[in-house]
Amino acid sequence: MRIRASRTIEKDEVLTLSYNSNWGSYGTVKRREIILDTGGFLCKCTRCVDPTELGTFMSSLKCSIASCAGYLVPALQTNGEEWRWECSFGGSSCPIANFGAGINSAIKTKPIEQELNGILSTLNFLSLTTAGDFVMKFISAYSGTPLHPNHWILQHASQTLVHVFGSQIKKLTPAQLDNFVNQCRHLLKMTKILNPGISLQSGKFLLILLSLKLFLI
Ligand SMILES: [Zn+2]
Ligand SMILES: [Zn+2]
Secondary structure, three states: OOOOOOOOOOOOOOOOOOHHHHHHHHHHHHHHHHHHHHHHOOOOOOHHHOOOOOOOOOOOEEOOOOOOOEEEEEEEEEOOOOOOEEOOOOOOOOOEEEEEEHHHHHHOOOHHHHHHHHHOOOOOOOHHHHHHHHHHHHHHHHHHHOOOOOOOOHHHHHHHHHHHHHHHHEEEEOHHHHHHHHHHHHHHHHHHHHHOOOHHHHHHHHHHEEEEEHHHO
16 A cells, blocks of 8 residues: 655654545534534534634634624633634624624524525526526625634535536626636635645646636636
């Protein structure tokens, strides 16, 4: 058996592996729930214990204080099981920097997730461009407020958009093409943080961007 590193490994760095690459597409709260249910353990990897998820803010929601530009991040309590939502601005920048567990029910993202699932289930019945526009509308409706632009639900929507638009590049309007390129670049940037090094996923986005470059020349 031959094992090849897909990125540079630092001296004394602990080598870890992902149990399931699909789990990585979810934000920390949901991902840890899935890992606990299917894997039977509370994950304490670097990403899971970092409330900002390596600076991606993939689980974050807009701070509920209107005048605050910060985002809420889920910080794990010392018991390792409960979440405490805190404003990323913290300190004096946000009047309420620390939200207790009580706010959890108010910021649940289930309805938005269900809305996306509803859209995804209708896509097969729509023309490809209508389907793409539908997903684009969903992304712009929730990106920034209440979801952080990198939120995992929006990443799932972006993946769908890239899939839908990618199958009909020549039919796209200039606006759709622009959006397609932006989504691909954004997903590639996220992949480089969450799954650094050579990966199938980053290869897929690089290939799309290269084909687009050739197409656009
Ligand atoms: Zn983890
Ligand atoms: Zn705030």
